[in-house]
Amino acid sequence: MSIRFSRQWRTATYLPPLGEVSQRPVRMRVELRRDPLTGRSGRLAHFQGFRLRRADLSAEVASSRQHCPFCPERVLLVTPRLGPEVAASGRIVEQDAVLFPNLSPYDRRSAVITLSGAHFLAPEDIRPHHLVNALLAAQRYLTAPGVVRRADFGLVTWNYMPLAGATQVHPHLQVIATDRPGTLLEEEFRASRNYRRRTGRLFWEELLETERQLGERWIGAGRHTSWLTPFVSRSVVSDLLVVFPGQGSLSGLTQAALEEFAEGLSAALQLLAEDGVVSFNLAIYPAPSGQVDPPLWLHARLSPRIHFNPQIGGSDATVWQHLLDEPFMVRSPERLAELLRPGLRAALTLA
């Protein structure tokens, strides 16, 4: 097996608080992991007394409705317009999904897609058709003349709810074409290329084979997508990973592939919401354009965001993630796979 899942353990020992009956030393184990592709470090660390509690979003939903720029009565008046070379009408519209340039761009090409006319969709209300329409709009944008240049990455991202960095409650995705997609994807792409040079094999193909054999993080494979949890997750309650075998970019996906992805994602959001997750980040990571046989397969990471301590609105982004670039998980990826497996397998009829 050329893929390595590196684990090490550390034990912390302390004396119990004075009020405890037993005064024997307490031993707590921390697990250190390395991502099998990039070698990036992450850890599983126990968090005393942690349990997921569903955050109440009703105040944010109510206070943001009146002036929301993405609601149907305002969206075509207050959002910027695309040039005629991209869309004759100034926007790309797919049923209820509307794509327009980002007022505050991140790069040369930077757009926003509203998912629906509804100001608020609870995670359970995000249905496959919302996602398919938005992704079709993203595809139209990314394949319009001049949007994605050679060697650009066509990124699709999502900050769902303020806890995940959203500046609007109204559900919306971001789509960006750039040759500088951020350190993580640059590293993944470089490491995927090096892996193929070194072994003559594709990392992503081997990852799926190995994970399927090991089974502990594997959820299942459909006709166009494979579902699992990443060995080193970025969310404190672990991430969901979706890989599109053989695909390099979102633009290359058929409608059937988009529908399968949307079906699974919608089911996953529902399962996570039942577990108490009502905020998340999502990124769809492509290979750069112009690659015939890319070493990196298109993949998506769904990363739940939670309040550590809802009572004081405590964020889950601590100094570990923010300044030390060391994600830590209080729930293991193996546990998350266990939680999602039955529901996702039933929703997608996965093999």
Ligand SMILES: [Zn+2]
């Ligand atoms: Zn709205």
